[in-house]
Amino acid sequence: MSDDLFHSLDDTIHAKARLAIMSILLLDGAATFGRLKEVLQLTDGNLGAHVRALEEAGYIEVKKDFWERRPRTTCLVTSAGRQAFGRYMETLQRLFEATRRGDPPDQA
Amino acid sequence: MSDDLFHSLDDTIHAKARLAIMSILLLDGAATFGRLKEVLQLTDGNLGAHVRALEEAGYIEVKKDFWERRPRTTCLVTSAGRQAFGRYMETLQRLFEATRRGDPPDQA
Numbered sequence: 001m002s003d004d005l006f007h008s009l010d011d012t013i014h015a016k017a018r019l020a021i022m023s024i025l026l027l028d029g030a031a032t033f034g035r036l037k038e039v040l041q042l043t044d045g046n047l048g049a050h051v052r053a054l055e056e057a058g059y060i061e062v063k064k065d066f067w068e069r070r071p072r073t074t075c076l077v078t079s080a081g082r083q084a085f086g087r088y089m090e091t092l093q094r095l096f097e098a099t100r101r102g103d104p105p106d107q108a
Numbered sequence: 109m110s111d112d113l114f115h116s117l118d119d120t121i122h123a124k125a126r127l128a129i130m131s132i133l134l135l136d137g138a139a140t141f142g143r144l145k146e147v148l149q150l151t152d153g154n155l156g157a158h159v160r161a162l163e164e165a166g167y168i169e170v171k172k173d174f175w176e177r178r179p180r181t182t183c184l185v186t187s188a189g190r191q192a193f194g195r196y197m198e199t200l201q202r203l204f205e206a207t208r209r210g211d212p213p214d215q216a
Contacts, residue, residue, distance in 0.1 A: 006128040006148070014124055019203075020114040026207040040114070089204050095127075096197050099134040 005095045012057045013088045017042060017050045022085050025060060025077040033073040051075060059084055113203045120165045121196045125150060125158045130193050133168060133185040141181040159183060167192055 013019055020040055024031050037047050054060045059081030063074045077085075121127055128148055132139050145155050162168040167189030171182045185193075 006124065006131075009124060009127075011124070014122075016114065016117060016119070016122055019117075023114075023203055023207050085207070089207075092200060093204070095131055096201070099131050099193070099197075 005091055005098075009091050010084055010088045012053060012059065013084060015050070015053075017047070018054055021050060021054060021075070022059065022077065022081065025075060026082070026085060030074055030076045033075065036075065054081070057081075057084070113199055113206075117199050118192055118196045120161060120167065121192060123158070123161075125155070126162055129158060129162060129183070130167065130185065130189065133183060134190070134193060138182050138184045141183070144183065162189070165189075165192070 013022055017040055021031075021036055024036065024039060033047065033051070036042075036051075037044070040047060042050070051060070051062060054075075055062050057080075059078060061076045061078055063076065065072055065074070121130055125148055129139075129144055132144065132147060141155065141159070144150075144159075145152070148155060150158070159168070159170060162183075163170050165188075167186060169184045169186055171184065173180055173182070
């Protein structure tokens with residue numbers, strides 16, 4: 001049973017930095033690149049790569065505008081991203097429930 | 109709030125392969141190297157590296173014996189491993205609960 005759960009865990013979301021980005025976007029609705037950088041303590045290049053991976057998967061949208069005459073990059077979660085995060089959470093929840101139940105030992 | 113949750117997520121457990129190993133050991137009590145390899149579809153070298161990382165963290169114990177005249181390597185979860193997995197689950201649960209509550213949008 002647990003075998004399928006692991007293989008179906010969404011790698012795009014599971015990477016710690018991307019799990020953090022998705023959670024922040026779901027919590028706050030949206031976040032600027034600057035805020036994500038501050039929270040995650042990542043370099044521009046590293047954060048940029050994670051943001052691109054989520055954007056390419058269709059899980060977030062990236063918008064650029066100006067705020068107080070400075071360029072601003074804002075990330076927003078998409079409906080596909082919400083769904084993917086829901087599935088990811090559900091998979092982990094099922095895994096946790098299974099480990100809590102604790103099947104009898106089996107030394108194959 | 110969520111900031112602390114991410115930083116406290118146990119990296120030793122979070123890596124997908126190691127999360128899988130820990131869950132299998134918690135589900136089944138113990139597992140042979142062969143069974144882990146089959147479930148996770150990893151090479152000997154790759155699985156060996158993950159097993160060593162968990163062993164070095166004190167989360168699992170590795171025992172070697174013979175079974176049907178062949179060498180057998182068995183992994184068992186330790187009490188420290190159980191505790192670490194419990195903390196990891198708790199951290200993720202809190203994260204999930206926070207994202208479910210959905211705080212009001214805040215475009216900082």
